[in-house]
């Protein structure tokens with residue numbers, strides 16, 4: 001069933017475009033808001049978004065728009081696909097218009113200083129809005145190319161979850177619901193850091209054993225951190241936890257992995273980010289995560305190691321040596337209890 005109102009997607013990058021297309025393919029009228037009028041006009045004329053999703057045809061049901069206030073006024077359900085660095089700055093000025101709306105963040109980042117996740121920023125800006133997140137193993141290009149894909153909508157608001165499921169479910173996209181908004185969102189933000197490490201390991205020609213060790217120890221580390229913050233560790237066994245970790249740490253289509261690969265080839269961080277030309281959220285997340293782990297005294301050797309390479313002048317070989325020679329540890333070191 002299609003919505004009476006158009007559905008808004010905020011953000012003209014690869015994920016916003018992929019989600020807008022999915023919604024339109026399901027018969028929804030989509031107002032796809034982007035800040036750049038030239039980009040909007042180019043999409044209207046060519047039905048493509050060549051900078052971010054070259055070669056993908058954009059459905060006629062997607063209407064590129066640049067008037068943010070008019071877009072928010074017209075829509076009840078709003079997907080936010082802005083970079084984490086831009087979300088607050090873009091939406092604070094229109095906060096009043098968000099009241100009572102269903103806001104679904106797809107942005108996988110953490111705000112510096114506040115350590116707020118993106119849906120917490122939405123809550124902060126618009127306390128009267130209904131808030132959710134969409135997260136999972138969802139590489140934008142694969143979503144747009146109709147690879148069979150699953151995602152998670154997470155919110156305490158069941159009606160919002162059902163609305164998102166109805167709007168997005170289709171032949172190639174399946175949405176699972178969760179009530180654990182915090183855990184789902186945290187998983188999406190944390191995995192980007194480990195994807196950078198996985199990209200570095202790939203560039204150095206490390207083997208499949210190494211990849212498996214990295215992913216598994218990353219899962220242990222991010223779960224340990226999440227538990228310290230009061231999250232449900234079981235969420236990390238789902239699509240938005242280990243699912244997203246696997247895809248992002250395994251695929252050269254991931255921008256975070258690409259940054260790591262470039263670093264492993266010897267590029268500086270600045271050059272690696274410049275070569276990418278798109279958002280790699282893990283680059284900002286690593287700084288705030290390292291600081292928070294120290295503050296909370298959570299053992300996160302992979303995070304500490306990446307931080308040491310990027311910002312403390314350590315070499316990759318020094319860090320690998322330290323990681324492999326660290327004191328012996330147990331394998332699974334958190335025990336889910338019925339309290340969660």
Ligand SMILES: NC(=O)c1ccc[n+]([C@@H]2O[C@H](COP(=O)([O-])OP(=O)(O)OC[C@H]3O[C@@H](n4cnc5c(N)ncnc54)[C@H](O)[C@@H]3O)[C@@H](O)[C@H]2O)c1
Nearest residue numbers: 012013014015016035081082086107108138139140278279
């Ligand atoms: N691309 C993916 O595969 C994917 C999948 C799931 C989630 N995400 C998440 O979605 C978020 C957005 O990523 P993306 O891949 O679409 O990014 P992108 O790099 O493809 O595009 C970013 C877009 O944001 C716009 N933008 C930047 N600053 C802005 C501002 N101040 N106001 C308005 N627009 C602004 C840019 O013009 C661009 O259109 C990220 O947090 C990412 O983690 C991405």
Ligand SMILES: O=P(O)(O)OC[C@H](O)CO
Nearest residue numbers: 136137138139254255256
């Ligand atoms: O391209 P990345 O590294 O931002 O990852 C994209 C998605 O988050 C994968 O689920």
